[in-house]
Every structure is written in C-alpha cells, then in structure tokens.
Amino acid sequence: MTDQPNLIEMRGVSKHFGDFQALKDVSLDVKLGERVVICGPSGSGKSTLIRCINRLEAHEAGEIVVDGVTLTQSQDSPDKIRGTVGMVFQQFNLFPHLTVLENLTLGPRRVLGLSEDEAKARAMLHLERVQIPDQADKLPRQLSGGQQQRVAIARSLCMEPRIMLFDEPTSALDPEMIAEVLDVMTELATSGMTMIVVTHEMGFARRVADKMVFMDKGEIVEVGTAEDVFTAPKSDRFAAFIKQILNH
Amino acid sequence: MKRVIVLLPLLLILSGCSGNWGWYVVDPTTTNGANNLHFMATGAYNTILMSLTAIIISVIAGLLVALPGLSEKKAWRAFNRTYVEIVRAVPILVLILWVYYGLPQLSGITLNVFWAGVFALALSDSAFQAEIFRAGIQSISKGQYEAAQSISLNYRDTMRYVILPQAIRRILPALGNQLVYMLKMSSLVSVIGMQELTRKANELVVSEYRPLEIYTILVLEYLVLILIVSSGVRWLERRMNSSEA
Ligand SMILES: Nc1ncnc2c1ncn2[C@@H]1O[C@H](COP(=O)(O)OP(=O)(O)OP(=O)(O)O)[C@@H](O)[C@H]1O
Numbered sequence: 297m298t299d300q301p302n303l304i305e306m307r308g309v310s311k312h313f314g315d316f317q318a319l320k321d322v323s324l325d326v327k328l329g330e331r332v333v334i335c336g337p338s339g340s341g342k343s344t345l346i347r348c349i350n351r352l353e354a355h356e357a358g359e360i361v362v363d364g365v366t367l368t369q370s371q372d373s374p375d376k377i378r379g380t381v382g383m384v385f386q387q388f389n390l391f392p393h394l395t396v397l398e399n400l401t402l403g404p405r406r407v408l409g410l411s412e413d414e415a416k417a418r419a420m421l422h423l424e425r426v427q428i429p430d431q432a433d434k435l436p437r438q439l440s441g442g443q444q445q446r447v448a449i450a451r452s453l454c455m456e457p458r459i460m461l462f463d464e465p466t467s468a469l470d471p472e473m474i475a476e477v478l479d480v481m482t483e484l485a486t487s488g489m490t491m492i493v494v495t496h497e498m499g500f501a502r503r504v505a506d507k508m509v510f511m512d513k514g515e516i517v518e519v520g521t522a523e524d525v526f527t528a529p530k531s532d533r534f535a536a537f538i539k540q541i542l543n544h
Numbered sequence: 545m546k547r548v549i550v551l552l553p554l555l556l557i558l559s560g561c562s563g564n565w566g567w568y569v570v571d572p573t574t575t576n577g578a579n580n581l582h583f584m585a586t587g588a589y590n591t592i593l594m595s596l597t598a599i600i601i602s603v604i605a606g607l608l609v610a611l612p613g614l615s616e617k618k619a620w621r622a623f624n625r626t627y628v629e630i631v632r633a634v635p636i637l638v639l640i641l642w643v644y645y646g647l648p649q650l651s652g653i654t655l656n657v658f659w660a661g662v663f664a665l666a667l668s669d670s671a672f673q674a675e676i677f678r679a680g681i682q683s684i685s686k687g688q689y690e691a692a693q694s695i696s697l698n699y700r701d702t703m704r705y706v707i708l709p710q711a712i713r714r715i716l717p718a719l720g721n722q723l724v725y726m727l728k729m730s731s732l733v734s735v736i737g738m739q740e741l742t743r744k745a746n747e748l749v750v751s752e753y754r755p756l757e758i759y760t761i762l763v764l765e766y767l768v769l770i771l772i773v774s775s776g777v778r779w780l781e782r783r784m785n786s787s788e789a
Pocket residue numbers: 313314316318336337338339340341342343344345
C-alpha cells in the first residue's frame with residue numbers, strides 16, 4: 297500500500313458557512329486502493345470534507361488534488377473530475393420517476409456517450425454485482441431501503457469511478473438492512489476500489505479500513521490504522537467517542 | 545360535476561314556469577333555432593384553438609422566465625421578479641387592447657386579431673406559469689441535484705431528465721387550472737372582434753333580441769368545454785400517478 301501513488305491530496309483545506317468554520321486546515325492523503333473510514337460527532341465536518349472532494353462544496357483555502365487534477369476554489373469545475381469520483385448519499389437520492397435500469401443508464405448515456413444497449417449491459421453487470429438484477433424494471437419506491445441504497449451504489453459504479461465516496465450510507469436504514477449494504481461495500485473494498493466512507497459502523501471499519509480518520513469541530517484530530525486506533529486511541533476525544541459509539 | 549346535473553333541470557324548470565323565457569331562438573327542432581345553435585357553436589373552434597395556442601406559448605415562456613428566477617445570480621433573479629410583477633399587474637383586457645391597437649404604433653408590427661389575442665393571453669398567463677414552475681422546481685429536493693451532479697450530468701440534462709419530469713408531475717393540477725382560466729379569459733378577445741364563442745353570442749343577441757336564452761347557452765358552452773378540460777387533466781394525473789409515487 298505504501299508504494300502506491302496518492303489519488304487524493306488535501307493540504308490545509310478550510311471552509312466556512314457564513315461565520316461558521318466547518319473545516320479548519322484539514323490535510324489528508326488517500327492512496328490508490330486505500331480504504332479510509334471517517335468518523336466523528338455530528339457537525340464535525342465529515343460530510344463537508346468529502347463533499348469538497350467531489351465539488352458539491354467549494355473549498356476556500358488550501359489545495360485539493362484529485363487524480364492529478366488540482367481543484368480550483370470555485371464550484372464551477374465539476375467537469376474536471378467528471379467520472380473520477382462517485383458518491384453514495386445517506387438518503388440514497390435515487391431518481392424517483394425513473395426505473396432502476398433508467399437510474400443506472402442515465403449517466404453512462406448522457407455523460408459517457410454509451411449507446412442504449414451498451415449502457416443497459418453495463419447496468420445489468422452492476423446490478424448483479426449488488427445482487428438485485430431482478431429489480432431492474434421496478435421504480436425506486438417499490439424497493440426496500442437496503443435495495444435502494446444498493447441501486448444507488450450501482451448507479452455510481454456505472455460511471456466507472458476511480459474513487460467512491462460514501463456519506464453515512466447505512467444511517468437511514470432499518471437495522472436488518474444494514475448488513476446487505478455493508479456486504480456490497482466490503483466486496484467493493486476487496487476488489488481494490490479506493491474508498492472514503494463516513495460511517496459509525498465500527499465493525500465495518502475494523503474489517504475494511506486501511507486508515508481511520510477521526511474528526512471533531514472541523515479538524516482532523518487523529519489518523520491511524522484501524523488496529524492502532526481501536527486498541528490505543530491517542531487523543532482523549534477519540535477515546536471518548538469510540539466508547540460512546542460502542543456502548544450504543 | 546354533480547352540481548351541474550342538479551343545475552340543468554333547475555334551469556329547465558325555471559324556463560317552464562316563467563313567461564320570460566323564449567327558447568325558440570335556440571330550439572334545435574326548428575330551422576332557425578338549429579341555425580342559431582350552429583352559429584354559436586362555430587365559435588368553439590376559435591376559442592379552443594386560441595386557448596391551446598396561448599397556453600403552449602405561455603408554458604414555454606413561463607419556464608424560460610422561471611429558470612432565471614432560480615439562479616444564484618442576483619441579476620437573473622431580478623429579471624424574473626421584474627417580469628412577473630409587471631406582467632401580473634396589467635389587466636388582461638388592457639393587455640389585449642394594448643397589443644392590438646398599441647403595439648402596431650410602437651413597433652410597426654401589426655398582428656391579426658387571432659395572434660394579437662394569443663399573444664396577449666400568453667403574455668399575461670406566462671407570469672403565472674413562471675411562478676408555478678418556480679414553485680414546482682423549488683419543491684424538488686436538493687439531493688436530486690446532488691445525485692445528478694455526482695454522475696456528472698450538466699445543467700441542461702439535470703433539468704431535462706431529473707428535475708423537470710418530477711416538477712411537471714407536481715404542477716400538473718396547477719397547469720390544468722391555468723388552461724381553464726385561459727378558456728375563460730379568451731372570451732375577452734371578443735372585444736377586438738375575434739369570432740369566438742362570446743363574440744358569436746353577442747352577434748346573435750343583436751339580431752335575435754333574446755339575451756337571456758343566448759347567454760344561457762353561452763354559459764353552457766363554456767361549462768362543457770371546461771368540464772372536458774378538467775376531466776382530461778384528472779385522467780392525465782391518474783395516469784402519471786400510476787407510473788410514479
Ligand atoms: N450548506 C450549509 N450551510 C450552513 N451550514 C452548514 C452547511 N452545511 C454544513 N453546515 C454546517 O457545517 C458543520 C459541519 O457539517 P457537516 O455536515 O460536514 O457535519 P457532519 O460531520 O457530516 O455531521 P453529521 O454527522 O450530522 O452528518 C455543521 O455545523 C453544519 O451545521
């Protein structure tokens with residue numbers, strides 16, 4: 297892992313919302329194939345951090361380099377990282393008026409210029425990967441939450457991204473559906489995908505994470521291997537946070 | 545619908561017990577009555593054609609005015625507000641007169657009665673359409689834009705494939721209302737000589753001197769048109785709802 301090139305480099309990144317500073321001088325490297333798990337209390341800036349990587353938010357100070365492309369500090373350059381970064385949201389955000397298959401083929405057809413047949417073939421491939429090929433012609437609302445989130449993962453994969461971002465992908469799910477989504481993510485990790493996952497699923501983090509990041513109040517407080525961090529957290533804040541999570 | 549069914553016999557009963565009604569002018573069993581009815585009905589073609597043309601133009605114009613209203617740029621939003629406030633403030637009748645009699649002097653372009661009517665109706669309605677579209681588009685959650693952006697759709701494709709299809713389903717009832725409104729307002733174009741339902745009725749009243757019967761028929765004509773439109777819109781809503789939540 298150590299000899300892999302950096303796919304994402306963040307140096308001294310800051311971001312305000314009005315007077316409120318959501319990110320304070322954040323630096324983070326993510327190597328090719330690395331699996332990073334970010335955790336931290338609510339409002340600590342986890343979402344803001346990963347949203348800066350795929351341009352849903354514009355950063356103000358510092359530098360972000362994604363796959364060799366330096367992101368400008370304005371928001372109007374999503375083209376530059378087109379197709380490089382995929383994102384999965386807490387609320388799935390599937391397109392409710394389109395079938396599962398149409399959700400998956402829209403991007404490949406309109407953005408990547410695939411023909412309908414090519415896009416469909418690719419979509420079915422990824423639906424099989426998330427284990428719901430039989431739901432292709434249904435509408436999102438006809439699926440369970442776990443199935444919807446797996447469709448959302450497949451929709452991202454259809455763009456063949458080099459990096460996948462997950463923002464609390466299981467937080468909106470009923471407990472019995474969390475495992476099926478985590479299984480798909482674990483499979484993805486095993487296949488070598490570079491991933492940044494914001495989650496409080498510590499079991500998943502332990503199994504999958506190469507690197508654990510703990511954030512609090514807009515800062516990265518602690519970074520370490522999952523092993524180090526869970527057995528001997530360096531900061532009191534992280535120790536307290538882990539204790540609280542595990543007791544839940 | 546039920547109210548109409550109750551109202552119709554009531555009208556007929558009224559006509560029976562009052563000496564003031566003279567249905568013979570529109571009695572389809574007599575030659576003159578049938579001719580009169582036919583004369584009145586011929587106005588429907590222009591009423592419908594004018595309203596439909598105007599609503600198509602106003603929907604497109606409304607969308608084009610609504611989009612800048614959703615922009616993050618202040619100047620675009622200011623354009624939207626100015627357009628909506630000014631157009632909404634002018635009475636339709638005044639707009640019709642201004643377009644037909646005023647515009648030729650201002651611009652040298654003379655519109656015939658039909659297009660002057662269509663233009664005035666569409667212009668007036670476009671301000672309302674713009675507000676309807678703006679509210680409809682704003683009701684779509686931010687997550688839909690973010691999902692579209694996360695698969696790199698550009699603005700045009702995001703609007704075309706993600707936002708507008710959802711917004712239009714939501715505003716369909718409001719668009720139906722506007723069409724009903726348009727059918728009613730098209731009667732005002734009679735003042736510049738458009739041969740539509742109201743104008744035909746007016747002309748018949750002048751020659752037959754039976755305003756009560758003729759205008760009653762006119763009321764029924766609009767009622768039938770509007771009932772057809774409302775049930776059509778409701779059918780469309782049901783069809784769309786069965787394919788989406
Ligand atoms: N668009 C915005 N406008 C104003 N404030 C915002 C905005 N987005 C985030 N914030 C604020 O920035 C801070 C960090 O938000 P962020 O969503 O990154 O936190 P988080 O760590 O993801 O929290 P959670 O666990 O609740 O998702 C919060 O205090 C939030 O209120």
